[in-house]
């Protein structure tokens with residue numbers, strides 16, 4: 127375990143910003159984390175974990191200690207005729223885990239194929255896509271509170287999962303470091319293919335029953351056509367969350383904008399796609415220098431080459447103001463800004 131100084135995070139954030147961490151350390155065991163946290167030299171510095179940096183925007187260099195977890199085991203710990211329980215290290219690349227589940231015919235996370243990042247980060251914002259959320263497959267989340275030094279296993283209920291949210295993104299942000307996640311996956315077929323164009327994509331395969339691998343393939347095809355590859359264009363996925371509004375606000379907006387798409391949630395709220403709001407304000411595919419929005423999805427802010435973090439921040443503030451002015455809706459960042 128080597129603690130490096132003035133470490134470039136360029137390879138650890140998908141915006142590709144060349145920001146530096148004052149200290150950077152890779153760890154593969156809880157004992158190593160404890161050792162670093164106890165070290166008086168780093169006591170007064172802020173600390174955070176970085177996975178692949180696919181949901182992070184650093185405004186400046188980070189004057190603190192950045193941990194990166196390299197524990198990359200996928201262990202089946204229990205099973206019965208219906209379910210399998212799998213313990214996965216935080217350092218595992220999320221899509222490698224999905225690939226493993228599909229190869230073994232375990233159902234539950236296939237709709238979350240190709241989401242960038244690590245397993246350790248997956249509970250943070252309860253990653254979701256194409257009608258599924260990771261919370262639907264999580265049993266428990268294990269790690270360490272770096273303030274108290276105590277290890278804890280959070281049950282599903284204790285994780286307080288919500289829409290792109292969890293206790294780890296709020297109350298315990300940068301306090302609880304996730305080291306391991308336990309998943310419960312089904313051995314029985316439970317396809318979830320009603321979202322958007324999944325069914326249409328599957329029908330191209332012209333079969334009646336679709337395998338897990340068909341579904342994964344369909345999701346990957348859809349994602350590749352619509353979303354920018356961070357290897358080619360710097361981005362951190364959806365920059366903003368989809369706003370949820372109450373009924374009276376929704377009805378008055380729908381009168382003014384009859385084309386406005388929406389989805390109702392179980393708590394009676396109306397979810398409006400933030401990408402649509404931004405597009406209506408004329409921002410789709412627009413650039414200011416090398417900072418801009420993606421041509422196929424206005425919700426994704428991109429570094430098209432040599433943008434600086436402050437240019438991205440300026441662009442995001444301008445977009446937020448346009449949406450506020452036109453719709454009276456304040457959209458909030460989904461990306462974690464440090």
Ligand code: FAD
Nearest residue numbers: 177178179180181242243244246247253254255304362363
């Ligand atoms: P990072 O970006 O490194 O970290 C994100 C946050 O989690 C930070 O606050 C960090 O401190 C914290 N964190 C990371 N690891 C840990 C840990 N082990 N313990 C405690 N805190 C930790 N997200 C979706 O939900 N659905 C999508 O469909 C989706 N599609 C995307 C598509 C693209 C092209 C991109 C670039 C991003 C997309 N995202 C999506 C966002 C992103 O992939 C997820 O949020 C992912 O979980 C981030 O993983 P990461 O390892 O890169 O986390």
Ligand code: NAP
Nearest residue numbers: 254255256257321322352353362363364368389399401423
């Ligand atoms: P899309 O399919 O064009 O849909 C636009 C928005 O409408 C999405 O944000 C989605 O909400 C909502 N939506 C569409 N159909 C829905 C349905 N049947 N029920 C409820 N909500 C519905 O979105 P996209 O940009 O191509 O992304 C596809 C999926 O990948 C989405 O689920 C999206 O969340 C996910 N994704 C997430 C990120 C990220 O960084 N968070 C980045 C890229 C893609 P939801 O977002 O709630 O699904």
